[in-house]
Amino acid sequence: MIVVVVIIIVVVIVAAVMYSSKRNSELKEAGKIIDRPSSFWELEELFYTTADFDAIAEEAKAGGFADTPVDATLRPSAKTMDFSHADDWKATLKYQGFRNGEHCYKFGFTSWSQYRGIPQSLDTMNMTQTALEKIFLRADPMCAVETRRGEFKTKTNFI
Numbered sequence: 001m002i003v004v005v006v007i008i009i010v011v012v013i014v015a016a017v018m019y020s021s022k023r024n025s026e027l028k029e030a031g032k033i034i035d036r037p038s039s040f041w042e043l044e045e046l047f048y049t050t051a052d053f054d055a056i057a058e059e060a061k062a063g064g065f066a067d068t069p070v071d072a073t074l075r076p077s078a079k080t081m082d083f084s085h086a087d088d089w090k091a092t093l094k095y096q097g098f099r100n101g102e103h104c105y106k107f108g109f110t111s112w113s114q115y116r117g118i119p120q121s122l123d124t125m126n127m128t129q130t131a132l133e134k135i136f137l138r139a140d141p142m143c144a145v146e147t148r149r150g151e152f153k154t155k156t157n158f159i
Helices: 002-029 053-064 122-139
Strands: 043-049 071-075 080-085 089-099 102-112 144-149
Touching: 043 122, 053 071, 053 080, 053 102, 053 122, 080 122, 089 122, 102 122
Parallel strands: none
Antiparallel strands: 043 102, 043 144, 071 080, 080 089, 089 102
């Protein structure tokens, strides 16, 4: 009896891994996600571009997130764009000012729910970040991106 239960558990785990791998392959082939470093959700991206916030906002409104299951809220007066996916995660794009002749924007995930140390919605996080990168490239094909470790305060839940 125990052997049958173990076999069923192994089959379910293998099926879940195969489904996840197939889904990621399909999303990559469709250009909706890219390969990212492990723990990419803990990294911030700085975009250096000639495009002002209005140009970025127009690209976003023109369907930049149409194929991405995310809520994107523009706050033009604060030069900020907020992103969320259900109660799973939140992210923000914020204008950082004019530096060395270019506009600078910072994107990063600000909170996420996790299971065993990994965010539950990695695919939508990756899709959102990929869509945002494409928006910047459409607005300015010479846009430069700098990636750095984010600064976070964490709470450990022992239960």
